[in-house]
Amino acid sequence: MAISLTLRTTLLLFLITLTCPKQCTSHAPLTLKLLLHTKSTKPQESSKKKTGYLHSKSTPSSHLDNSWTTDTSGIVSHVTPIPNPAAFLANISIGNPPVSQLLLIDTGSDLTWIQCLPCKCYPQTIPFFHPSRSSTYRNASCESAPNAMPRIFRDENTGNCRYSLRYRDFSSTRGILAKESLTFQTSDDGLITKPDVVFGCGQDNSGFTQYSGVLGLGPGKFSIVTRNFGSRFSYCFGSLTDPTYPYNILILGEGAKIEGDPTPLHISQDRYYLDLQAISLGENLLDIEPYVFKRYGSHQGGTVIDTGCSPTILAREAYETLSGEIDDLLLGEVMIRHVEGWEPYTNPCYVGNMKLNLLGFPVVTFHFAGGAELALDVESLFVSSESGDSFCLAMSMNTFDDMSVIGAMAQQSYNVGYDLQNMNVYFQRTDCEILDA
Ligand SMILES: *[C@@H]1O[C@H](CO)[C@@H](O)[C@H](O)[C@H]1NC(C)=O
Ligand SMILES: *[C@@H]1O[C@H](CO)[C@@H](O)[C@H](O)[C@H]1NC(C)=O
Numbered sequence: 287m288a289i290s291l292t293l294r295t296t297l298l299l300f301l302i303t304l305t306c307p308k309q310c311t312s313h314a315p316l317t318l319k320l321l322l323h324t325k326s327t328k329p330q331e332s333s334k335k336k337t338g339y340l341h342s343k344s345t346p347s348s349h350l351d352n353s354w355t356t357d358t359s360g361i362v363s364h365v366t367p368i369p370n371p372a373a374f375l376a377n378i379s380i381g382n383p384p385v386s387q388l389l390l391i392d393t394g395s396d397l398t399w400i401q402c403l404p405c406k407c408y409p410q411t412i413p414f415f416h417p418s419r420s421s422t423y424r425n426a427s428c429e430s431a432p433n434a435m436p437r438i439f440r441d442e443n444t445g446n447c448r449y450s451l452r453y454r455d456f457s458s459t460r461g462i463l464a465k466e467s468l469t470f471q472t473s474d475d476g477l478i479t480k481p482d483v484v485f486g487c488g489q490d491n492s493g494f495t496q497y498s499g500v501l502g503l504g505p506g507k508f509s510i511v512t513r514n515f516g517s518r519f520s521y522c523f524g525s526l527t528d529p530t531y532p533y534n535i536l537i538l539g540e541g542a543k544i545e546g547d548p549t550p551l552h553i554s555q556d557r558y559y560l561d562l563q564a565i566s567l568g569e570n571l572l573d574i575e576p577y578v579f580k581r582y583g584s585h586q587g588g589t590v591i592d593t594g595c596s597p598t599i600l601a602r603e604a605y606e607t608l609s610g611e612i613d614d615l616l617l618g619e620v621m622i623r624h625v626e627g628w629e630p631y632t633n634p635c636y637v638g639n640m641k642l643n644l645l646g647f648p649v650v651t652f653h654f655a656g657g658a659e660l661a662l663d664v665e666s667l668f669v670s671s672e673s674g675d676s677f678c679l680a681m682s683m684n685t686f687d688d689m690s691v692i693g694a695m696a697q698q699s700y701n702v703g704y705d706l707q708n709m710n711v712y713f714q715r716t717d718c719e720i721l722d723a
Pocket of ligand 1: 366377378386388412
């Protein structure tokens with residue numbers, strides 16, 4: 287009795303973290319229908335602080351290259367994973383003197399925001415950003431953000447421009463638009479500073495934890511990608527559960543690694559859509575009608591790539607088929623038991639040890655237009671309970687609008703390159719260590 291209770295509690299805990307909407311806030315706009323004219327972004331939190339691979343610069347300011355030439359070839363940020371909620375965080379420095387902040391890498395939203403003192407802030411793992419201690423901080427006017435995606439309005443009392451974003455789980459950030467210098471590392475271990483980047487100085491943030499804010503890499507007008515870094519970026523993610531792996535990286539601008547197999551990219555509703563066409567389990571192409579992945583209506587269906595969303599989300603028919611096949615395989619051949627009380631359609635869960643019991647489990651492959659593929663191995667498909675005696679499928683079904691989402695979990699062990707000029711996304715399964723610098 288005590289044992290099953292414990293199991294249930296553990297399981298419940300991680301089910302909640304896996305399905306919690308805040309892990310997929312960028313997805314919120316779609317499913318949310320703008321709760322109060324708010325915009326959607328999505329943050330996450332991070333707790334890993336020590337990775338050991340970030341070289342601290344002894345005298346950062348002496349290395350600053352404030353010229354910010356058009357050669358943006360070497361702008362990189364080291365990336366730290368956090369397993370719970372599953373997310374990849376970029377280490378970016380802000381202000382002068384620069385202080386580092388950990389931001390959720392989010393291809394599903396546009397506004398970059400950072401918790402700013404003084405504030406009603408949630409706890410983060412590194413010190414808060416203090417605008418009054420930075421010589422480069424400026425309040426920004428609403429004119430600096432024409433057509434901004436987040437709802438903004440001029441505060442008549444102060445003349446500042448206020449923004450407000452709310453996510454579907456009611457987590458939110460509110461504050462003022464500001465301009466700051468962002469300092470990035472360069473591929474040759476130097477530093478480069480980009481002045482006057484408009485961002486949200488978050489003064490009232492809730493519903494998140496651990497990380498300092500969100501790095502909005504979405505395709506909208508407000509995104510730092512489109513506003514500051516031209517038309518290319520790439521990221522290489524290792525494992526979400528290995529914070530010591532030093533090669534996870536985000537590259538902004540011309541130096542992005544655009545490698546591997548391309549698939550056409552479509553931008554709509556400020557989201558990156560890919561053309562997912564089929565899913566296979568091992569050698570077997572699953573019987574899913576291709577229309578299941580297509581966009582329809584004004585903005586329903588389709589497949590979005592969104593690093594700010596932890597799990598993979600599939601449209602009902604695709605989810606039912608894939609999870610059904612996986613269930614058959616596990617219960618039939620591997621002889622695993624369902625964890626009691628799992629809810630069909632939200633993460634089937636099993637009694638067993640993920641590493642031991644799923645040895646040799648077939649890869650699930652997502653097939654995209656043009657031939658690009660994303661292969662999901664056990665680590666990308668399942669999450670283990672902390673105790674290691676049960677595990678769940680790290681996917682959920684979108685019952686709301688049939689949109690499918692390729693989240694952070696599914697992108698482990700891949701370099702993903704975005705070329706917004708030629709409108710392609712490139713997938714390359716790789717060990718990030720061997721990406722040439
Ligand atoms: C972020 O990068 C800076 C500069 O390289 C480094 O000093 C700091 O330790 C890093 N922070 C984290 C949390 O990794
Ligand atoms: C920004 O605006 C706030 C009022 O909202 C003000 O207290 C602060 O001094 C301003 N900062 C700068 C650098 O102008």
